[in-house]
Amino acid sequence: MQKAELRKLRRLDATKEMMQKAKYKITVHDRYEDEDTQIYEYEAFIRIQNLGAYIKIAIFDPSWMRANCTGAKFEVFLNIEGQEYITRELDQEGNEVKWLTAMIYNLLEKNGLKHYWWQYDCKQKIFANADAMKTLARIPVEHERGYKGIERLQQWQQAVKDEETKRREKAEQKPWDEDMAKIPALPKNFNVWARKNVLKDHFIFYEYSPKKTTTGWCTNCRTEVTVQEPKYNKTARCPHCRAKIIYKSTGKIKTLYAEGYSANIIQKIDGGIVERTFTYSESYRGDPRHPQEHFYEYSRKLLVDDEVKTYYWQSYKNKYVRWCLGETISVAHEGFHYGWYENTILYKGNLKKMDSPLLKHSSYMLWNKLPTRLMAYVILEKRYPVIERLAKVGLFSLAKELIRTSNSEQLKKYSEQTSLADGLELDKFRLKRLKAMDGNLTALRWLQREKKDNEVISDDIIKTLASENIGYLDIAFALKRLSITKTFNYLVKQADAMGESIGQTITTWKDYLSMAERAKLNLAADQLFKPKDLKLAHDAMVLDSKKEERAKLVKKLEKEWPKVDSKMPKLKKFEFAADGYQIVVPNGIEDIVTEGLCLRHCVHTSTYYYDRIQRDESYIFFLRRAENPDFPWYTLEVEPSGNIRQKRTTGDKQNDDFKKAIAFLKKWQKYFKKQLTKEEKKLGVIADQLRQENYSQLRKDKKEVWHGKYAGQLLADILEADFMKAM
Numbered sequence: 001m002q003k004a005e006l007r008k009l010r011r012l013d014a015t016k017e018m019m020q021k022a023k024y025k026i027t028v029h030d031r032y033e034d035e036d037t038q039i040y041e042y043e044a045f046i047r048i049q050n051l052g053a054y055i056k057i058a059i060f061d062p063s064w065m066r067a068n069c070t071g072a073k074f075e076v077f078l079n080i081e082g083q084e085y086i087t088r089e090l091d092q093e094g095n096e097v098k099w100l101t102a103m104i105y106n107l108l109e110k111n112g113l114k115h116y117w118w119q120y121d122c123k124q125k126i127f128a129n130a131d132a133m134k135t136l137a138r139i140p141v142e143h144e145r146g147y148k149g150i151e152r153l154q155q156w157q158q159a160v161k162d163e164e165t166k167r168r169e170k171a172e173q174k175p176w177d178e179d180m181a182k183i184p185a186l187p188k189n190f191n192v193w194a195r196k197n198v199l200k201d202h203f204i205f206y207e208y209s210p211k212k213t214t215t216g217w218c219t220n221c222r223t224e225v226t227v228q229e230p231k232y233n234k235t236a237r238c239p240h241c242r243a244k245i246i247y248k249s250t251g252k253i254k255t256l257y258a259e260g261y262s263a264n265i266i267q268k269i270d271g272g273i274v275e276r277t278f279t280y281s282e283s284y285r286g287d288p289r290h291p292q293e294h295f296y297e298y299s300r301k302l303l304v305d306d307e308v309k310t311y312y313w314q315s316y317k318n319k320y321v322r323w324c325l326g327e328t329i330s331v332a333h334e335g336f337h338y339g340w341y342e343n344t345i346l347y348k349g350n351l352k353k354m355d356s357p358l359l360k361h362s363s364y365m366l367w368n369k370l371p372t373r374l375m376a377y378v379i380l381e382k383r384y385p386v387i388e389r390l391a392k393v394g395l396f397s398l399a400k401e402l403i404r405t406s407n408s409e410q411l412k413k414y415s416e417q418t419s420l421a422d423g424l425e426l427d428k429f430r431l432k433r434l435k436a437m438d439g440n441l442t443a444l445r446w447l448q449r450e451k452k453d454n455e456v457i458s459d460d461i462i463k464t465l466a467s468e469n470i471g472y473l474d475i476a477f478a479l480k481r482l483s484i485t486k487t488f489n490y491l492v493k494q495a496d497a498m499g500e501s502i503g504q505t506i507t508t509w510k511d512y513l514s515m516a517e518r519a520k521l522n523l524a525a526d527q528l529f530k531p532k533d534l535k536l537a538h539d540a541m542v543l544d545s546k547k548e549e550r551a552k553l554v555k556k557l558e559k560e561w562p563k564v565d566s567k568m569p570k571l572k573k574f575e576f577a578a579d580g581y582q583i584v585v586p587n588g589i590e591d592i593v594t595e596g597l598c599l600r601h602c603v604h605t606s607t608y609y610y611d612r613i614q615r616d617e618s619y620i621f622f623l624r625r626a627e628n629p630d631f632p633w634y635t636l637e638v639e640p641s642g643n644i645r646q647k648r649t650t651g652d653k654q655n656d657d658f659k660k661a662i663a664f665l666k667k668w669q670k671y672f673k674k675q676l677t678k679e680e681k682k683l684g685v686i687a688d689q690l691r692q693e694n695y696s697q698l699r700k701d702k703k704e705v706w707h708g709k710y711a712g713q714l715l716a717d718i719l720e721a722d723f724m725k726a727m
């Protein structure tokens with residue numbers, strides 16, 4: 001319908017009869033107030049013009065009419081054959097305000113011309129004269145009966161609108177359906193494969209029997225098996241298929257679900273590949289031999305022409321469930337990291353035979369375990385050719401690290417050259433060495449630096465540093481004075497002496513140097529820059545730099561816990577040495593403070609340790625290595641019975657070197673028990689009780705560790721794991 005044409009149509013005014021009727025009032029019952037009230041009889045007035053192909057409906061607002069305005073507020077134009085309608089809004093002077101597409105009811109309700117029905121007994125009417133009613137009766141509707149006047153108009157408009165929506169939805173869905181038509185059938189054994197490979201939970205159902213041996217049903221191998229003394233909810237292995245199972249008694253179970261991982265399959269489609277994702281789960285109700293299988297495909301990613309379209313099986317506009325297009329992303333798009341590491345299991349049965357050029361030219365088959373989902377890998381490989389080059393020469397660690405850290409800038413840069421050595425900013429000689437050590441990104445950076453500086457660092461050094469991800473910047477402070485070899489040898493030696501990682505040793509070294517600098521030590525001297533015993537020098541600096549603070553703390557603690565020092569002499573009988581280790585008893589608070597400062601743990605500042613010593617609940621002992629008896633190593637909290645509650649070293653943790661000392665500690669606990677008097681044994685029993693009460697209180701309070709390696713874990717769990725009973 002042409003608006004210009006519609007504007008030219010003759011103006012319709014309200015008739016005299018209408019103008020009078022606009023003022024009529026009637027009595028109705030107000031439902032809310034429960035009383036009779038007077039309202040105007042008509043909500044709206046309409047006049048109709050029959051214009052051959054078109055019908056024009058003028059709608060008058062009674063409030064305008066009562067103000068002596070005869071002009072229409074709305075003009076609705078219908079093109080019955082063309083299935084079209086449009087509305088023009090006017091002001092009281094007859095000027096055009098705007099054009100509207102609303103249906104008649106919405107139009108009236110929105111403008112207060114039809115809304116009394118919910119408040120009053122519905123007696124209000126829309127006035128239309130007999131001619132108008134006749135014209136309205138001409139509007140075709142599907143269900144003829146019962147629709148009169150403007151109800152009929154509303155019905156027709158709704159049908160027109162529905163038809164239009166249907167057309168629009170069909171147009172939207174057409175390309176989706178075309179895409180979905182490309183998806184091939186699943187391999188015949190796919191369901192069976194999924195059932196066998198993606199279920200997380202397996203059960204053996206058994207009938208309760210007083211006999212030792214009974215029969216059960218394994219949900220994994222779906223076989224009847226003989227089981228010995230099954231216990232409800234206990235885990236075991238199926239005697240037939242060896243799968244890890246949980247025992248379930250059929251009598252106790254109503255419904256049980258076995259969850260699954262998601263499963264993937266890649267298939268060739270016209271112009272590309274599709275990645276389909278499924279979930280498989282099972283539920284058992286009644287006879288476990290007949291589980292309900294829930295096989296559900298929820299996404300399809302189509303890779304065609306450098307574009308990935310993702311479809312989801314979901315509700316379409318809240319009407320029905322179907323495949324709906326989600327996102328469309330260009331392969332070149334940098335931020336494209338969909339579900340890379342999502343825990344899915346790939347069906348491989350169809351890959352070898354698939355003659356998709358995308359997979360044929362991919363290096364995916366070179367990997368033992370792909371670092372991403374297969375389609376993501378294919379896309380990354382297309383985008384960053386260096387990935388394929390790395391895989392082809394076996395540099396999997398480097399490729400994996402670059403992919404996993406989404407290091408797109410590096411990937412882009414390294415892809416720029418067709419020669420891998422050039423791309424990685426290496427030469428053939430260094431690329432060969434990188435390959436030989438299956439180097440990671442840190443190793444690559446060391447080799448790049450080596451080439452730039454035109455020197456050669458031993459592969460051993462690079463490999464060791466790279467394994468702890470120690471880069472040039474981490475040790476630049478040392479390299480300013482020492483060669484890399486000297487620096488490395490020093491670090492390894494000190495790390496061995498401390499039983500620490502190289503990374504931790506670097507931290508200690510830096511810590512020492514900054515303290516030494518503040519103390520104005522002559523660091524130009526080699527023996528001060530790299531002290532022979534770094535840990536000792538570090539600890540000495542700690543004590544020295546904190547001399548005053550330490551003295552103050554010791555004084556304060558001695559005042560608060562006056563009996564602690566006097567407890568020490570009676571503990572001397574527990575001192576012990578064997579197998580290169582030694583147990584040392586502190587002389588008092590001062591020694592405990594020193595230990596705490598050197599090891600940077602909390603023993604010297606946490607007053608409950610002193611409280612426990614004073615009450616004979618537990619004592620502090622030092623575990624040291626015989627070659628360095630003055631060198632703090634591990635601090636032990638020990639009960640009067642010899643039970644060890646806690647063992648802590650630098651930064652409140654335990655290192656691997658400690659495992660070697662466990663046999664010694666057990667030996668010491670035996671020796672400890674032999675020294676105990678009757679009185680001391682009694683103290684041990686009380687301490688045991690107190691410890692258990694403490695754990696259960698911590699559990700009740702849900703106390704968690706806030707910092708460090710154990711952050712987020714329950715404190716009671718950590719303490720309990722640390723506990724070592726004297727046997």
Ligand SMILES: [Zn+2]
Nearest residue numbers: 218221238241
């Ligand atoms: Zn089985």
